[in-house]
Amino acid sequence: MFSGALFKQSMKANWVKWTCVTVATCAMLAIVIIVLGSLAINDIRDSLKSVFQDAEMQSVVQENAIDGYTLSDQTLEFENTIQTNQYLTQDMADVINSVFWANAVSGYDTAIDELEADGTLATEEEKEAVRAELTPSLAETFGGFLPMLGMEMSDDQLLSFADCFLRAYDADGRQVNDPSDENFVDGIKRIFESTYLNFLYDTAYQTEYDAIYQEEMAKEDAIESEVIEIAEASALVQAQGARDIAEKSIETYKNPEITLPEDLSILANEIINDYLYDQVYTESVNGGMSDTDARTTATAVKVMSNTAISTYEFYLNEEDLPLEEGQTQEEYAKEQATRSITDQIPEDVASALEELGNMDIYGLIIGSIFYQIAGLLLPMVYVIMVANGLLAGQVDSGSMAYVLSTPIKRRTVTVTQMAYLMISLFCMFALVTVTSVISIWIVGGDAFAINFAEILLLNLGAFLTMFAFSGFCFMCSALFNRTKHSLSIGGGISIFMLVCTILGLFGSSVVPAAMRIDAMNVFNYVSIITLFDTVSILNGGIDFLWKFAILAGIGIITFIIGVFRFDKKDLPL
Amino acid sequence: MEEKEEVIKVEDLTKDYGNGHGIFDITFSVKKHETFGFVGTNGSGKTTTIRHIMGFIKAQKGNVQVLGMDAWKDSCEIKKYVSYIPGEIAFPDLYTGTAFLKAQAELLKLKDWTYANTLIERLQLDPSANLKRMSKGMKQKTAIVAALMADKDILIMDEPTTGLDPLMRETFLELVKEEKQKGKTILMSSQMFDELEATCDRVALIFDGRIIDIADINALKNSHVKAYKVEFKNKEDYQNFKRTKYKIIRDQEKYFQVTVQIEDKDINKLFKSLTKYDVKFIAEVKFNLEKHFKDVLAKKGGENV
Known part of the structure; x- marks a missing residue:
């Protein structure tokens, strides 16, 4: 099934082509990677990105x-x-107390005193339970009183405000309850300030928490416990900020050195x-x-x-x-x-610019342009020429007669030539792979935009793509007796597909929207190079795997068809 | 003649390429140690027949056997006994003649180069020359060496003398004769009657894809029937002679010439008869294959008309 002599002959006949194509492809790849790695091609992209980041930051500020x-x-x-306020004066102390203050604080005082009757201090939980019981009626009282101070609040806000009030009152030591005390009204003012600060804090906390929670939960891979953690942290910062500003404002207001x-x-x-x-x-x-x-x-x-x-x-x-x-x-x-x-x-220009800023230029140049187009071109020329020369060319010229006039089966000839084509292609891409790995190592190893695993997969994909093409060209070479037919069908269709991939690039998702012409994407559907899914490889997907399998399948099937067909046909030798 | 083993046997071989092209009902056999020739014009079907024997083409109809094996199915086995010089000389993509011969020897698993070297010397071939720049004759010589060096029992050659200069042709024909003496079975095609006449035991004439005639050279050479051309000095004698019973195969009245066909035993009778006439000259018309086939074709043409 295999003839060493014939394999050697094929090697001798094609080593120059092989060497030229391999060296040229490796050199191109090395230059592309090293240039990309050292010339900081991402500068423009980064500055574009920073414009958008700055703009966003400015908006936030x-x-x-x-x-x-x-x-x-x-x-x-x-x-x-x-x-x-005209009501909040020492003169009005009795009125305030009778109208509102006694209502607000006496219930709380009684409840806490009861809890502490046994000599132990009330815990925060017990106090919270008491507050929860008292806030509805207190909120109602505030609902009648606060408008007198010029504050309008919704029912929810009033409930919150009442809770904040009781906390402030409690924190102040529950001392403000004697209208005859000359500091009674100052105490009231102090407690109102604290209440207000508490209220701002709570409101800011709740608003931020809700906003972040909703925003994070809307994301696809949200985990609730993590989301809550994030929302709590953010809400805490926001609430403290709000209280800081409010405290600073009150402080400034009270500063005697400042003329209001x-x-x-x-x-x-x-x-x-x-x-x-x-x-x-x-x-x-x-x-x-x-x-x-x-x-x-x-x-x-x-x-x-x-x-x-x-x-x-x-x-x-x-x-x-x-x-x-x-x-x-x-x-x-x-x-x-x-x-x-x-x-x-304009919005579309902005989004186009932003996309340009986020574009993966390394993926585009190395993945889509080099591995899918430029890097395939020379190996494709090699495959077209060599596949034709291995069978059809020799049948057409007649030199196959010398091989077939020796005791060698046609099957041995085809299998040997197929092996030569596959092995030479494999060696070619092995060297390309080594070149790419070394180049990436030179420009920074895994820190480079494309890591070792990705570059290995890109090389494997390029090899499988060429494997499919070599199978196809080999089949054409086996089917036709004439070089012109073998070349025009095998080579023609291969080149056609490569050209389609070049045209299809302008419609593919790797090109920024500003340059993309979606209709051009149809070209990608007629080219098997599309099955070499560089985007999936570089984005860490797994779609490329089954596409690789199809490419390998195309190669294997076409090779088999070629081998069997060559056994049965008439040869003009 | 004793019945010898038939090495190559072709029966009713037909390959119709349409438009009258192809070969039709070709039947012949080449016996062991025999040298068999094919002659015919371009496109008459010599090469197609040879390709069938080599197993490159599958027969549409009929049967081709070499050493009792089917030429298509057992093509590979047959090649162990067959050397081939293709009609179209094109070499693999290798640099020099030596590289080609070496590659070919490897394919043939040939280790011994003595005979190849002898051949190279006999044909005055310089195998170190660049294959692409070789003249037609050089290429032909290289192809001859590549085929003969394996020293196999059967030699199939498709127009092996094309491109050779006259001296080389002589050398080559000598080589063929030597191969024949070594006991090889040879099948060769050519457009030249003389070289087939010189080397072959039998020659088949192919015309428009059919075998018109198979001539036995030895039989023709040793034929008892000969032809003599006689020219008379005057018209009277010429006319009188024509009235006699001799078989006249050619008659040229302008020169008072006749060509008489006569069996060897009657030669004295002819001479006696001629003494009565005033004869200017008498010459034996040499037998040749070309003439033979022309006669056959003319006869056939006559039949068709």
């Missing part, structure tokens, strides 16, 4: 600034209310700018930045914040804004104030 500004402004207003402006929002703006400045500065210094750099960054953020707030203010006071349906003026103002560069360019 601006949004935070506006949120903080709103929060600070509200806190200042609240503080201003309780400090200047008529419009408290001006103060709120300053507070937030300073707050963000301090935060960014501290974080930058902690992050290892020099003092000057940290100041510069912090100043930049401060300016950004100031601009955003000014814009926000401007739109809040503007009339006749083009509001969308269901959109409040605050939402519109915020949207305008947080617009980034990327929001200003």
Whole structure:
């Protein structure tokens, strides 16, 4: 079934072609990988990516600034209310107590005293149970009282506010319950401040928690316990931030060195700018930045914040804004104030640019362009020429007569020639593989965008693709007696498929949408090179496996057809 | 003549390529130690017949056997006994003649180069030359060496003398005769009557895919019937001679010439008769194969008309 002499003859006849093609392909591949690895081809992509990241960060800063500004402004207003409200004066102490305060605190005092009658302190759980019992009626009381202070709240908020109030009262030591005490009203104000801070904290926590929870759970591979953890951590940061800002606002309000402006929002703006400045500065210094750099960054953020707030203010006071349906003026103002560069360019251009930024340029050049097209071209030329020369060429010229006039079966001839084609191709790709591994090792090993496992699979895929083509060309060489037929069918269809893959590249998903012409994708359906799924390999999928099996199958079947057909046909020798 | 073993046997072989091309009902056999020739014009079917014998083509109809084996099915086994010089000389993609001969020897599992070297010397071949740049004659010589060096029992040669210069042709024909003396069975085709006449025992004429005639050279050479050309000095004698009973196969009135066919035993009678006439000259017309086949074809043409 195998003739060593014939194999040697085929080797002698084709080694020059083999060497040229192998060396050229290896050199091309090495250059591609080394150039890609050392010239930092990703720079443009990275800067494009950073534009989008910067823009997004800017939006986040601006949004935070506006949120903080709103929060600070509200806190200042609240503080201003309780400090200047006509009802909250020592003169009104008895009235407040009889109308509202006694109701609010006596129930709680009684319940806690009962719990502590045995001499032990009430635990937090017991207190929480008491609060839960009392909050509904207390919320109702607040519902009647708070409007007098100029605060409007929903029922849920009132429940939360009542709970916060009891906690603040408890934390203060439950001392504020004697209207005749000259500090009674100050105590009330103090407890209201604490209540307000608690309330802000709870609200911010709950809002952030809900938002993150929903966002994370919407993801495909969400695990609830992890999501809860993430949401809790984020909510904690948000809630502390909110309380910090509120405390800072109250502190500023009370600072005797500061003259309060008529419009408290001006103060709120300053507070937030300073707050963000301090935060960014501290974080930058902690992050290892020099003092000057940290100041510069912090100043930049401060300016950004100031601009955003000014814009926000401007739109809040503007009339006749083009509001969308269901959109409040605050939402519109915020949207305008947080617009980034990327929001200003048309949406499809922005998404195209963003995709360009996220494009896997190594996968495109090495996977799709080299392994699917450029790297296949020379081996394909080799396969077309050699497959033809192994049978059809020798039958056409007549030199096959010398082989077949010796005691060698036709089957032996075909099997030997097939073995030569497969082994030479295998050796070729073995060298290409070695070249690719060495090249990647030179440019950084597994740190390179394409790791060793992926490059091995790409080489295997390229070999299997060429195996399928070699089977096909070999079959044509066995079917036809004429070189011109064997070449035009075997070679023609092979080259046609390669050309289709080149055209199909413009319609394939590896090309960014801006350059992609979806209709061109039809070319991919007529080329078996598409079965060499580089995208699946580079994305860590497993789809490529069954496609590999099909390629191997095509090769094996065509080889077998060639071998059997050659046994039976007439040879013009 | 004793009945010898039939080495190559072709019966009713038919391969119809359409449009009248192909071979039809070819039947012949080559006996052991016999040299058999094929002669015919281009496209008459010599090569097609040989390809069947070599097992390169499957017969549509009929039966081809070599040493009792089926030429198509047992093609590989048969090759152990057959050497072949193809009609079209094209070598594998190797660099020099030596490389080719070596590769061929490997395929043949041939170890002994003495005979090959003798052949190379006899044919004055320089095998170290580049195969691609060889002249037609050089290539032919290389092909001859490649086939003969294996020293197998049966030699099948498709127009082996094409491209050889006249001197080389002589050398080659001598080689063939030597092979024949060694006891080989030889089948060769040619367009040249003289070389077949010189080497073959029997020659088949193929015309339009059919065997028209198989001539036994020895029988023809040793024929008892001979032809003589006689020219007379005057018309009178010429006309008188024509009235006699001799068999005249050619008559040229312009020159007062006749060609007489006569059996050897009647030769004295002819001479006696001729003494009565004024004869300018008398010459024996040499037998040749070409003439024989021309006669056959002419006769056949006559029949068809």
